[in-house]
Amino acid sequence: MKKLINRPEDVVTEALQGMAGAHPELIKVSFAPAFIQRADGPVAGKVAVVSGGGSGHEPLHGGFVGLGMLDAAVPGAVFTSPTPDQIQAATVAVDGGAGVLHIVKNYTGDVLNFEMAADLARMEGIEVESVLMDDDVAVEDSLCTAGRRGTGATIVAEKIAGAAAAQGRSLAEVAALCRKVNGQGRSMGVALTSCTVPQSGRPNFTLAEDEMEVGVGIHGEPGRRRVKLETAAGITALLAGPILEDLPFGPGDRVLAIVNGLGGTPLIELYIVYHELARLCAGRGIAIARSLVGTYMTALDMAGCTITLVKMDDELISLWDAPVKTAALRWGI
Amino acid sequence: MKKLINRPEDVVTEALQGMAGAHPELIKVSFAPAFIQRADGPVAGKVAVVSGGGSGHEPLHGGFVGLGMLDAAVPGAVFTSPTPDQIQAATVAVDGGAGVLHIVKNYTGDVLNFEMAADLARMEGIEVESVLMDDDVAVEDSLCTAGRRGTGATIVAEKIAGAAAAQGRSLAEVAALCRKVNGQGRSMGVALTSCTVPQSGRPNFTLAEDEMEVGVGIHGEPGRRRVKLETAAGITALLAGPILEDLPFGPGDRVLAIVNGLGGTPLIELYIVYHELARLCAGRGIAIARSLVGTYMTALDMAGCTITLVKMDDELISLWDAPVKTAALRWGI
Numbered sequence: 001m002k003k004l005i006n007r008p009e010d011v012v013t014e015a016l017q018g019m020a021g022a023h024p025e026l027i028k029v030s031f032a033p034a035f036i037q038r039a040d041g042p043v044a045g046k047v048a049v050v051s052g053g054g055s056g057h058e059p060l061h062g063g064f065v066g067l068g069m070l071d072a073a074v075p076g077a078v079f080t081s082p083t084p085d086q087i088q089a090a091t092v093a094v095d096g097g098a099g100v101l102h103i104v105k106n107y108t109g110d111v112l113n114f115e116m117a118a119d120l121a122r123m124e125g126i127e128v129e130s131v132l133m134d135d136d137v138a139v140e141d142s143l144c145t146a147g148r149r150g151t152g153a154t155i156v157a158e159k160i161a162g163a164a165a166a167q168g169r170s171l172a173e174v175a176a177l178c179r180k181v182n183g184q185g186r187s188m189g190v191a192l193t194s195c196t197v198p199q200s201g202r203p204n205f206t207l208a209e210d211e212m213e214v215g216v217g218i219h220g221e222p223g224r225r226r227v228k229l230e231t232a233a234g235i236t237a238l239l240a241g242p243i244l245e246d247l248p249f250g251p252g253d254r255v256l257a258i259v260n261g262l263g264g265t266p267l268i269e270l271y272i273v274y275h276e277l278a279r280l281c282a283g284r285g286i287a288i289a290r291s292l293v294g295t296y297m298t299a300l301d302m303a304g305c306t307i308t309l310v311k312m313d314d315e316l317i318s319l320w321d322a323p324v325k326t327a328a329l330r331w332g333i
Numbered sequence: 334m335k336k337l338i339n340r341p342e343d344v345v346t347e348a349l350q351g352m353a354g355a356h357p358e359l360i361k362v363s364f365a366p367a368f369i370q371r372a373d374g375p376v377a378g379k380v381a382v383v384s385g386g387g388s389g390h391e392p393l394h395g396g397f398v399g400l401g402m403l404d405a406a407v408p409g410a411v412f413t414s415p416t417p418d419q420i421q422a423a424t425v426a427v428d429g430g431a432g433v434l435h436i437v438k439n440y441t442g443d444v445l446n447f448e449m450a451a452d453l454a455r456m457e458g459i460e461v462e463s464v465l466m467d468d469d470v471a472v473e474d475s476l477c478t479a480g481r482r483g484t485g486a487t488i489v490a491e492k493i494a495g496a497a498a499a500q501g502r503s504l505a506e507v508a509a510l511c512r513k514v515n516g517q518g519r520s521m522g523v524a525l526t527s528c529t530v531p532q533s534g535r536p537n538f539t540l541a542e543d544e545m546e547v548g549v550g551i552h553g554e555p556g557r558r559r560v561k562l563e564t565a566a567g568i569t570a571l572l573a574g575p576i577l578e579d580l581p582f583g584p585g586d587r588v589l590a591i592v593n594g595l596g597g598t599p600l601i602e603l604y605i606v607y608h609e610l611a612r613l614c615a616g617r618g619i620a621i622a623r624s625l626v627g628t629y630m631t632a633l634d635m636a637g638c639t640i641t642l643v644k645m646d647d648e649l650i651s652l653w654d655a656p657v658k659t660a661a662l663r664w665g666i
Contacts, residue, residue, distance in 0.1 A: 002525040002526060002542070002545075002562065002636055003525070003602055004525070004565045004568060004598060004602035004603070004605060004606050004637075004638060005564070005565050005602060005605055006564045006565050006566055006605070007564075011601065011605065014565075014604075014605045014608050015601045015602075015604040015605050015608075016604075017604075017608045018603075018604030018605055018606070018607040018608035018611070018626065019604050021607065021608060021611045021621075021624075022604065022607050022624045022626045055601065056601065058599060058600040058601045058604075059600055063600070192335040192336075192337070193335060209335070212335075229335065231338070231339045231340075232337045232338050232339050232347075233339055235337060263599035263600075264597045264598075264599070264634065264636070265337060265597075265634070266391060266596035266597070266628075266631050266633055266634050267391040267392055267396070267596075267628070267631070268344065268348045268388065268389065268391045268631075268633070269336055269337035269338060269348075270337070270351075271347075271348040271349075271350075271351030271352050271355065271391075272337060272338055272339070272344065272347045272348050272351055273337050273351070274351040274354065274355050275347050275348075275350045275351035275354060278351070278354045288354075291354075291355045293351065293355045295599075295600070295628065298599050298600070298601075300599055300601070301597065301598070301599050301636070303335055303597070303634070304337075305337060325664075330663050330664055331658075331663055331666075332666075333664075333665075333666075
């Protein structure tokens with residue numbers, strides 16, 4: 001295992017310490033229980049937006065805490081759901097009196113623990129709404145998930161919900177926008193290599209030198225099929241095809257297009273995939289209104305990428321464009 | 334070779350096409366000869382700042398083109414210097430009448446080709462100054478370089494020069510600030526794995542499963558020594574020690590600290606290294622005034638990182654904080 005780490009059991013805590021030190025103007029970090037919150041929170045009268053999940057997907061979610069996006073992020077151990085008490089503590093810490101939205105990626109542990117935390121927070125008099133993200137079209141009922149997995153559309157949901165909350169919208173409105181993003185968002189990923197969880201020290205799965213896993217999950221869960229390596233054009237078609245057909249996306253649609261690296265893939269390759277995706281969309285009469293190309297949701301050191309398309313309208317575009325100031329996304333401010 | 338590419342010979346052109354499509358509001362791309370320039374340039378009366386070098390280091394340099402940083406970036410083939418005619422064309426394209434600064438990383442091919450381009454541009458009546466970056470303390474006179482190599486301080490030089498140019502400072506002043514950054518900046522890197530150039534298809538060098546290359550160059554050039562893998566704490570000390578002793582940095586100094594991923598290393602590990610670096614600096618009475626943790630200068634898919642420290646003063650901090658709007662660095666706007 002070749003990683004820049006100390007003891008595997010300290011990875012999450014030490015990374016949080018690094019984040020806290022690097023971004024004191026943006027975030028403050030609690031360690032017992034562990035969560036990241038906005039440095040200037042809670043914001044009185046504003047709906048608070050909270051997300052979280054296992055670590056190993058950085059910058060998701062901690063890199064999205066700040067003005068115009070998340071009020072708190074709750075990191076579990078690597079590829080392990082955060083505990084209900086962590087989520088509850090984060091919820092209480094950021095509540096500004098207008099309620100708290102939980103954005104939950106659809107993995108069974110996350111769903112259960114966020115539900116329990118929401119119940120605990122409600123017992124403290126905090127209004128909590130939850131939105132479940134299940135945008136990954138690759139498979140149904142995979143390892144760790146009943147139904148579809150939540151992946152790249154979560155970034156968009158967090159941005160849109162954060163912007164709507166910053167505008168003073170109600171909890172019901174913010175939650176509705178978030179559900180709209182999930183309803184109109186579709187994703188799929190590919191692994192060229194496995195990833196290695198620090199505490200196991202061995203690759204999660206194995207791929208031959210000429211193989212890739214199409215539809216892989218962000219913890220290395222199996223995808224649709226294992227096939228021979230293809231060109232960027234071939235891979236992009238394998239991912240974009242099922243995405244486009246699922247919603248479906250069609251002529252005249254405006255989309256936000258995300259090409260996301262899974263941790264071990266450099267930016268030069270992601271731009272090549274984006275170029276292929278733009279060609280495919282243009283060929284179907286789909287307009288890319290906004291795009292995001294980079295490494296925003298990872299599976300540790302996995303080489304590969306995910307593609308996400310979200311059907312946009314004027315309101316969603318305006319919320320996407322709204323100011324955001326976080327470690328990983330920043331514009332307009 | 335596991336990469337998201339089509340034909341190896343098309344990697345740079347297709348990545349540029351992807352960049353052009355993803356960032357139309359920031360950049361425009363010329364393809365014959367190839368260079369990236371600000372979408373809204375040239376800016377009349379402003380000193381123009383140009384950098385460039387071999388591709389494979391993305392987002393360096395193209396990701397730094399935009400308001401408050403570079404006016405143009407000139408990408409060569411992968412790990413290959415851009416040609417004089419490319420650099421000349423970019424220089425002419427962005428000249429706003431106040432002269433052009435070339436920021437050149439110290440690799441023999443880059444130095445020669447930027448010199449030739451500067452001469453050609455001067456023959457067209459454009460005032461050109463050049464600053465040579467040679468911040469890498471690892472080795473002298475390595476593969477491709479006489480003297481020290483230019484690495485991470487280049488990012489800072491581009492930001493500081495871009496901010497100074499945006500404030501309307503003269504070519505001589507902008508160049509002087511850039512030389513100051515180089516004079517006060519020191520870097521060193523480590524490779525946990527090699528990288529693979531698309532056109533060769535094989536790793537540039539080989540490292541055993543328990544080995545790392547301390548002081549590696551951003552093209553995989555040999556470093557100071559090949560040693561057994563260590564913890565993040567051990568690796569950070571191996572890199573920061575020579576950096577701190579070289580300038581030297583001492584008690585009371587304020588620094589900008591960069592922990593940069595080399596392309597195959599995920600953010601969670603970079604934050605762990607940053608935490609170690611912050612501890613080391615604190616132990617020596619060095620204050621980290623600003624920091625940057627992420628993937629900004631890569632060696633294709635190499636796993637590993639570089640550390641850069643730049644001694645800062647009030648003026649440099651103010652220029653670092655000035656608004657910037659590029660694909661890879663964005664704040665204040």
